[in-house]
Amino acid sequence: xxxxxxxxxxxxxxxxxxxxxxxxxxxxxxxxHRFSPAEIKVPAxxxxxxxxxxxxxxxxxxxxxxxxxxxxVAGKSSGVVRIGPLKPGRYxxxxxxxxxxxxxxxxxx
Amino acid sequence: xxxALIIVFREVIEAGLIVGIVMxxxxxxLGRGRWVTIGVGGGVLGASVVxxxxxxxSDAFQGAGQELFNAAVLGIAVIMLMWHNAWMxxxxxxxxxxxxxxxxxxxxxxxxxxxxxxxxxxAVLREGSEVVLFLYGIMASGTSGSALLIxxxxxxxxxxxxxxxxxxxxLAIPNRHIFSVTSWLIALLAAGMAAQAMQFLNNxxxxxxxxxxxxxxxxxxxxxxxxxxLLHTLIGYSEQPTEMQxxxxxxxxxxxxxLMRVARPSPRPPLHAPAE
Numbered sequence: 001x002x003x004x005x006x007x008x009x010x011x012x013x014x015x016x017x018x019x020x021x022x023x024x025x026x027x028x029x030x031x032x033h034r035f036s037p038a039e040i041k042v043p044a045x046x047x048x049x050x051x052x053x054x055x056x057x058x059x060x061x062x063x064x065x066x067x068x069x070x071x072x073v074a075g076k077s078s079g080v081v082r083i084g085p086l087k088p089g090r091y092x093x094x095x096x097x098x099x100x101x102x103x104x105x106x107x108x109x
Numbered sequence: 110x111x112x113a114l115i116i117v118f119r120e121v122i123e124a125g126l127i128v129g130i131v132m133x134x135x136x137x138x139l140g141r142g143r144w145v146t147i148g149v150g151g152g153v154l155g156a157s158v159v160x161x162x163x164x165x166x167s168d169a170f171q172g173a174g175q176e177l178f179n180a181a182v183l184g185i186a187v188i189m190l191m192w193h194n195a196w197m198x199x200x201x202x203x204x205x206x207x208x209x210x211x212x213x214x215x216x217x218x219x220x221x222x223x224x225x226x227x228x229x230x231x232a233v234l235r236e237g238s239e240v241v242l243f244l245y246g247i248m249a250s251g252t253s254g255s256a257l258l259i260x261x262x263x264x265x266x267x268x269x270x271x272x273x274x275x276x277x278x279x280l281a282i283p284n285r286h287i288f289s290v291t292s293w294l295i296a297l298l299a300a301g302m303a304a305q306a307m308q309f310l311n312n313x314x315x316x317x318x319x320x321x322x323x324x325x326x327x328x329x330x331x332x333x334x335x336x337x338x339l340l341h342t343l344i345g346y347s348e349q350p351t352e353m354q355x356x357x358x359x360x361x362x363x364x365x366x367x368l369m370r371v372a373r374p375s376p377r378p379p380l381h382a383p384a385e
Contacts, residue, residue: 047314051172057246058246059245061239065348068351071312073167074167075249077164077167080173082314
């Protein structure tokens with residue numbers, strides 16, 4: 001019990017301490033199991049907000065271990081993905097349900 | 110068809126590992142079959158409901174609903190696993206002794222079974238909702254649906270077979286050691302879940318402190334490979350963990366062992382603690 005309380009305490013402190021994230025808006029559209037644009041340029045060292053719009057009937061999972069994101073976006077709907085702050089570089093992502101075609105890259109600079 | 114099989118299998122094995130470990134951890138406890146069944150059944154039902162409301166969940170909390178939901182599910186599972194391990198630290202020896210003596214199921218243990226049924230339910234719920242969404246999407250798209258659907262169903266079957274493999278593999282461990290092994294497995298499982306929950310809170314924009322990547326071992330073992338996924342579920346392997354994830358991972362392990370030590374029955378006269 002004590003252990004749980006310690007964990008809850010730590011989590012609480014961190015939540016309280018974290019600053020409110022500032023987010024810029026980027027849009028990524030999924031159609032025919034492809035991302036467009038396939039490359040998104042974003043500023044480095046900032047938190048970024050990407051709206052993923054899925055125009056397909058089938059769901060897609062926006063997935064990237066480099067960006068540390070797993071987000072399911074149902075068919076004909078949209079979802080918000082929060083990433084960053086990123087060091088300058090290329091960060092690949094995929095649509096996990098259609099890996100062959102659904103590929104893209106976030107370029108932080 | 111093969112693609113669908115693999116996608117579904119990947120999701121199912123993550124829940125399957127957890128179910129297999131839980132089954133092994135409750136070996137010899139009376140009525141555990143019923144509890145695990147309730148857990149799986151509840152999880153499947155929950156997964157369907159979650160998939161049905163996927164859009165609404167996703168849109169909640171300024172688009173962070175899915176992340177918060179995942180973090181909450183993982184968080185509850187971690188607490189249940191802690192509870193279970195604390196309980197086992199107190200009663201594990203009695204159960205093992207009894208099993209040796211009578212060689213049958215033990216009636217004690219009704220308590221942690223609720224906890225583990227919840228863990229099973231949550232694991233199935235989380236991975237299952239993605240499977241349901243995926244299969245539903247296939248059906249909704251019509252066209253080449255049936256082959257994909259068969260692939261999906263085969264994927265579930267393969268995942269169930271994998272669960273059985275995990276379980277029987279763990280059963281090979283002698284009675285004497287089974288509970289200490291499963292306690293370790295559960296501690297690592299919980300730590301991995303807690304670290305993952307923390308990343309979901311980060312994705313939700315809630316906890317953004319200490320989010321630099323500590324290492325990158327994607328060249329060595331991709332988190333997306335089957336083996337990487339297994340390790341991800343089992344011990345929380347992450348190819349690019351953040352500082353926060355690492356801290357939470359270690360803190361959870363620490364809290365778990367502290368809790369187990371506190372729960373352990375106080376001095377038994379001739380105590381020769383076996384080195385484990």
